[in-house]
Amino acid sequence: MSDLDSQYNFESNTITIHIQLLPKTELNQPRVALIGVGISNSPPILSKTTLEELRFPDLINSMLVQLENELPQRKAIALELLEKQKLEESQHNYQKRSVDSPPPLSSSVSSQSSSPKHQLTLF
DSSP: OOHHHHHTOSTTSOOEEEEEEOOOSSTTSOOEEEEEEEOTTSOOEEEEEEGGGOOOOHHHHHHHHHHHHHHHHHHHHHHHHHHHHHHHHHHHHHHHOOOOOOOOOOHHHHHHHHSOOOTTTTO
16 A cells, blocks of 8 residues: 555544534523544534534533533642742842942042042142
């Protein structure tokens, strides 16, 4: 069998099924579901329907319920992580801060500072 024969053979190919559930845009409207079916290196077959029209197996339905139930906990974990990252970033920025050095003294000031100060040198 040639490479093209095996690449386009249904039985010997990995089939990818992608289902995307879009968020509701209006309260009384059903969720839109986008479905793509295909193989690698070839354009997928695309279709659009609603979530209510899809007939998922029990396994997928239970996974969707599990995801819905876990979302509040996942959000709390994400918020904790975000706060931790902000704290680490502020600590890192605090450690990286620097104070500018004072400008160098001019030569006239430095020569005067090295010589003793007498009342006569002031005039």
